[in-house]
Amino acid sequence: MAENEDVIAAIAGIEPGSAFAEVVAGRADIMALTQQTHDGALTPENPGGLSHAERAALAWRIAKINDHKGFEDHFEAMLEKAGVPDNAARLADIWFDGGSDLRTKALIRHVDLVAHAPKEATRRDIELLQEAGIADADIVRLSELVAFVSYQIRVAAGLQLMRELA
Amino acid sequence: MSNIVHDFTTDIPVWKPYVAPLDLAEASAEQLEALKITPSNTKVSDYVLVLAHDVETLKHRSPLFNAVMYNRGGLSRAEREIGAVGASIVNRCIYCAAVHASRYNQLTKDEDVIAAIFSDGADAEIDPRLKAILTFAVKLSKCPSDANTADMAALVEAGLGKDEILDLILSTSLFGWANRLMHTLGEPITE
Numbered sequence: 001m002a003e004n005e006d007v008i009a010a011i012a013g014i015e016p017g018s019a020f021a022e023v024v025a026g027r028a029d030i031m032a033l034t035q036q037t038h039d040g041a042l043t044p045e046n047p048g049g050l051s052h053a054e055r056a057a058l059a060w061r062i063a064k065i066n067d068h069k070g071f072e073d074h075f076e077a078m079l080e081k082a083g084v085p086d087n088a089a090r091l092a093d094i095w096f097d098g099g100s101d102l103r104t105k106a107l108i109r110h111v112d113l114v115a116h117a118p119k120e121a122t123r124r125d126i127e128l129l130q131e132a133g134i135a136d137a138d139i140v141r142l143s144e145l146v147a148f149v150s151y152q153i154r155v156a157a158g159l160q161l162m163r164e165l166a
Numbered sequence: 167m168s169n170i171v172h173d174f175t176t177d178i179p180v181w182k183p184y185v186a187p188l189d190l191a192e193a194s195a196e197q198l199e200a201l202k203i204t205p206s207n208t209k210v211s212d213y214v215l216v217l218a219h220d221v222e223t224l225k226h227r228s229p230l231f232n233a234v235m236y237n238r239g240g241l242s243r244a245e246r247e248i249g250a251v252g253a254s255i256v257n258r259c260i261y262c263a264a265v266h267a268s269r270y271n272q273l274t275k276d277e278d279v280i281a282a283i284f285s286d287g288a289d290a291e292i293d294p295r296l297k298a299i300l301t302f303a304v305k306l307s308k309c310p311s312d313a314n315t316a317d318m319a320a321l322v323e324a325g326l327g328k329d330e331i332l333d334l335i336l337s338t339s340l341f342g343w344a345n346r347l348m349h350t351l352g353e354p355i356t357e
Binding site: 023024026030045065067114117118123126127137139144148151153157164 | 226230239240313315338
């Protein structure tokens with residue numbers, strides 16, 4: 001499953017051999033670990049209660065919340081690769097709140113909160129996930145997905161600004 | 167009797183999880199490996215035991231965290247801590263802010279910068295170089311990011327090299343990740 005690619009380099013337009021690529025290469029270890037974490041968060045060998053398609057769809061939703069086109073396209077492509085089951089694709093629809101399905105509604109509510117306004121989160125927000133039948137291990141998996149994608153988008157956004165300096 | 171800490175402080179609180187940490191008796195070989203549990207090292211924080219539920223990200227997280235905050239060269243360790251603190255005040259992660267603000271104070275033997283940031287946030291009146299670093303960290307931490315080319319130009323103007331700017335982007339972004347775990351999966355308390 002380890003894909004030999006660097007999502008951030010592709011999205012931030014880091015051209016091999018450029019002076020900018022040389023600066024980023026100074027932290028090649030961090031960029032490689034970032035890619036490995038991306039694979040662990042999006043396509044884990046043991047996905048637990050969050051399928052690869054659901055993870056791609058929620059990541060696409062997080063990219064939309066961050067207004068980051070490069071990552072929207074990336075996660076949309078990952079969702080397509082995961083086969084786009086109907087119920088998973090809807091998770092990426094920013095106007096969809098989960099409807100009558102308790103689990104879907106809880107997942108979407110929490111992703112939106114933690115991506116956009118983590119400072120507002122309280123104990124009650126975790127209880128709402130638990131009350132929707134989501135196991136503690138899956139709550140951690142969901143949290144890592146939102147937290148990691150928020151990190152990765154910021155690294156790319158920063159690099160995109162940095163690239164304009166060159 | 168315990169109290170939840172709501173205000174920024176450099177006194178490091180205790181972190182109490184809202185979800186059940188992994189029970190080591192039920193840990194898989196992969197989880198034990200990621201936790202680096204050995205007969206001589208059986209002490210693992212509740213935070214790491216919570217994250218162990220998602221071992222496929224945890225196993226990369228510790229080396230990544232250490233590389234971003236402590237790798238040689240580039241931005242000074244103290245200034246990386248300002249990236250962490252900038253993110254933590256935007257996301258109001260009291261625990262992360264306490265750990266990294268106190269680390270800044272230890273590294274610089276100065277308490278005025280953190281006191282100003284805790285009281286005035288992004289408006290803190292601090293040395294121009296630190297101010298450019300704080301402004302960039304705060305703006306990159308918003309959702310969506312609010313950082314722009316002028317903020318980037320201000321970093322260059324303040325004397326940061328490209329290697330230093332890269333480290334600032336990484337340390338700030340890393341806390342966009344850490345805050346979203348620490349602040350949402352548990353709470354800071356004093357016992």
